[in-house]
Amino acid sequence: MDLAIPLLIVAAVLFGVGLLLRRVRENDPRVAEAKAQKTGRLKAPAVEAPDLDLSGPRPSVVGMNISGSEAHVTFDVPLPEGDDKILSELLVGEAVEVLRERRHSVPISTIDTVVAFAGRPMPSEVGRTTLPSAGELPDASDAPSMLSLSSIAEDPLSAEIDWSADTGGGSVVSAGDDLGPIYKELRLPKAIDTGLRTQGIDPATMSAAQLVTGTLSLIGYGVIEGPMDGTWYAEKGGARTFIREVPHGPGDHPELEDEAISRFLFEFQSAGADRGLLVTDKFGPFSVYEKERREPRVRFLTRERLQRVVDSMALG
Numbered sequence: 001m002d003l004a005i006p007l008l009i010v011a012a013v014l015f016g017v018g019l020l021l022r023r024v025r026e027n028d029p030r031v032a033e034a035k036a037q038k039t040g041r042l043k044a045p046a047v048e049a050p051d052l053d054l055s056g057p058r059p060s061v062v063g064m065n066i067s068g069s070e071a072h073v074t075f076d077v078p079l080p081e082g083d084d085k086i087l088s089e090l091l092v093g094e095a096v097e098v099l100r101e102r103r104h105s106v107p108i109s110t111i112d113t114v115v116a117f118a119g120r121p122m123p124s125e126v127g128r129t130t131l132p133s134a135g136e137l138p139d140a141s142d143a144p145s146m147l148s149l150s151s152i153a154e155d156p157l158s159a160e161i162d163w164s165a166d167t168g169g170g171s172v173v174s175a176g177d178d179l180g181p182i183y184k185e186l187r188l189p190k191a192i193d194t195g196l197r198t199q200g201i202d203p204a205t206m207s208a209a210q211l212v213t214g215t216l217s218l219i220g221y222g223v224i225e226g227p228m229d230g231t232w233y234a235e236k237g238g239a240r241t242f243i244r245e246v247p248h249g250p251g252d253h254p255e256l257e258d259e260a261i262s263r264f265l266f267e268f269q270s271a272g273a274d275r276g277l278l279v280t281d282k283f284g285p286f287s288v289y290e291k292e293r294r295e296p297r298v299r300f301l302t303r304e305r306l307q308r309v310v311d312s313m314a315l316g
Contacts, residue, residue: 071099099137149313195215247281276299
């Protein structure tokens with residue numbers, strides 16, 4: 001009888017510890033992910049995504065000042081080599097719109113000229129326009145609209161792109177390889193190059209994620225940053241896309257790792273989005289084809305696939 005009581009106490013303690021460990025294990029996302037992979041599809045509770053601004057991209061204003069009869073508006077826009085008449089016209093038109101928006105807080109009665117500045121690191125004049133008369137702004141409908149490709153470009157997320165022709169994982173690369181800027185490996189139509197610059201994206205130094213999110217903005221997607229670093233939400237026509245970036249840093253392996261693929265699939269299920277994109281400067285392994293076959297709502301925009309996405313917009 002004396003021995004039975006301690007044994008019952010020990011049994012009760014062991015039962016409690018076992019129950020606690022079981023709950024901890026069940027709440028471990030790595031365990032949940034491993035179980036989900038065995039079934040061929042990752043599961044995670046959906047979270048509510050934020051509302052998106054679908055008004056379209058505009059260049060970021062660095063500053064505005066009045067100099068005599070001129071209004072100077074400076075934009076954070078990287079300039080290409082040589083003159084770019086299209087970019088100049090867009091920025092001058094946007095400078096007029098900035099003045100229009102601030103006319104109630106800035107005295108414009110003596111202003112007869114609007115001048116646009118842009119460039120890094122030192123901005124320079126890119127164009128100017130004369131107002132109909134001092135203090136009189138042109139009709140808003142007469143101002144050139146910001147570059148939008150939604151009416152002339154195919155949507156790369158809706159287009160039927162044949163990924164089977166890609167050689168994913170076929171490149172000879174090794175750990176520590178310097179992949180270099182993706183711009184040198186891409187053929188960008190002039191419209192995309194200019195449109196990226198108006199959003200502050202320099203094509204010469206951009207990442208794969210900047211190319212994709214910037215291009216989606218140009219064709220009518222509302223794009224905002226997600227709840228985690230390196231994530232975005234893009235929405236168009238009621239369909240919401242979750243985007244995850246996997247960057248390539250100095251010394252990193254140049255091929256997308258299986259761990260990053262699994263993490264993206266788990267995050268996509270948690271995002272509650274209609275589609276998911278993993279975007280990376282790295283090359284893709286052969287395994288991405290199997291992942292896409294098992295989960296057709298996701299795509300892996302790896303380094304060797306980026307040109308295919310640009311070409312699918314049919315801009316020429």
